[in-house]
Amino acid sequence: MKKNFLVKLFALVMVMILAVNFAGIKVFAINDYGQYIFDDAGMLTQDEFDSLNDYARQISEYYECGVHILTTSDETVDEYTIQQYSEDNYLRYIDFGWGEDKDGFMLVMSTYDRSYWLLAYGPWGNYALTDYGKDEMSNQFLDNFRNDDWYGGFNDYLSYANYVLDCAQNGQPVDVYYDNVETDMGPEAYVIAAFIGIIAAAVTCSAYKKQMRTAVTATKAEEYVEVNEIDMRIRKDKFKFMNRSESRISTDKDSNRGGTTVNSRGFSGKGGKY
């Protein structure tokens, strides 16, 4: 009886352990437990952490792309090692990324030498956050970080992540072409239009004015040529030499630097100091 009880207890424990383990794997795989921000350097207060983590979770779930922040005070992490550190951590831990492809963005901050690295991973992540998008995203948060405004900087990072994911979902990732068109055609449009308007006015007025002066000197006499009696006696065409020049055909990537540059590990990224 006692032996039976022990066997049953052991079996129950084993089932519970297996159940918990199995459940744990499932939870980690879809990041259901809800942590997107890992503030190892302690840069945020609890309230700030909660607020930002909630925001990151909403974005990640809505767009199915993990949006993460990782801070570290590790002295081995500096501007030369931060890329490796970021990529290793992103791949090593199941917390980062969304779905089987681990699509996601991650902002890594090193308080040791005030360096940062911004990465994207996975087909969806790399599509949404282009090289140009990373430049723009960095511009959003760097000014805050330079003033030690960590919460503001992280909040700007998350807001911009929301924006780039929204653009990408609509088929137009934030990139050189789309962004230039949207932001560069401001008042300049009227300057260009005025210039074209002046040319159009000059051409039109010149044509009208020309109608007013029809008494003009003749310089040719084509009406009086005896066309059938033109005698072309010499027609010589002699080849002299040839010049050959080559120019490399610029691809879309060359011409507008659009898109995302992905390394052999599947990451795209950019970094620097703040």
Next chain:
Amino acid sequence: MATQITNYQCPSCTGPLRFDGEAGKLVCDYCGSQYETVEIENYYAKKDRLAREAFEEERKKPQAENEWDMSYLNSDWGKDADKMKAYDCPSCGAQLICDETTSATSCPYCGNPSIVPGQFAGAFRPDYVIPFKLSKDHAVKALENYYKGKKFLPDAFTKNNKIQEIQGVYVPFWLFDGEVDADIDFEASSTRVYTQGDYRITETSYYDVRRRGTVPFAKIPVDASTKMPDTHMDAVEPFDYTELKPFSMAYLPGFLAERYDQSVQRSSTRADQRAENTAVDIMKADVTGYSGYSVQNKKIKVNRGKVSYALMPVYMLNTKYNGEDYLFAMNGQTGKFIGNLPVDKGKYWKTFFGITVAVTAVLGSAMMFLL
């Protein structure tokens, strides 16, 4: 009391001269010049003399090498001479001839109503004439049509403007036959562009090209009148030579004819230039199959041929606006109407700014919102 004299034009600016009683001089109100009456009389006498000398010069000049062949021209009017009348315009110096049944009442060039009978003498008999096909009514309608669609025409020009006189004039023309020998060296190039892998290859081949040929011309017209602006007579061209008739007095009644006062030699430089330009164009047009060319060397020789003298039908319409003369001309055969009109600067700038503002607003907004 000042007396108005409209028969003379200022030698400096061609404005009308007025006799100032106090100064005892002819005064130009436009440029301020003053002349003694004797001075102006001498000026007009000299002008008349030069025209007559030009005729003599043509007649007496021996035929030089490669000169225009004027042997066909003759001044023998035969019995027709008795039926011709001549008029002189003391204002612009035009010398007009007509048949005995026609009376000239005003000068077709300057509108001066005081033309005086002159002596019919010393003129070549025209070889050809193109008869008038269109009437004065056509000319009036053509003028009305000509005003249409002219955006910058001052309103006052059409409202207050009255055509002072419409005259059908047989304008004297020299018709030049000849040929141009053109020998031109070109450097031509052709470009081939193709891709090879990641590279765009551009191959430009250069060629020495030579074209030599003879381009014959027949009857290049140059007006033989110093009174008639060259621009007006060039612009009423072309005339349809299929209707060119041997000259006959039968075509003259009702019309004035001007006697030429521009020598063949002086007129021929214009014919030479036109023929040369056209011959060069023909040689250039023969350089085909290339993407571009430039002229390296050019030898052009005009071989001068026969000169004919013809009268061409032109309606002259004269008017004044803001003190300026405006002369219009219509080809009396084809109806082609030409002439320069005044430009209303207010309308010009309104249109200019209107277009600029409209294009800026529409295009600027489109670029802002669509791009």
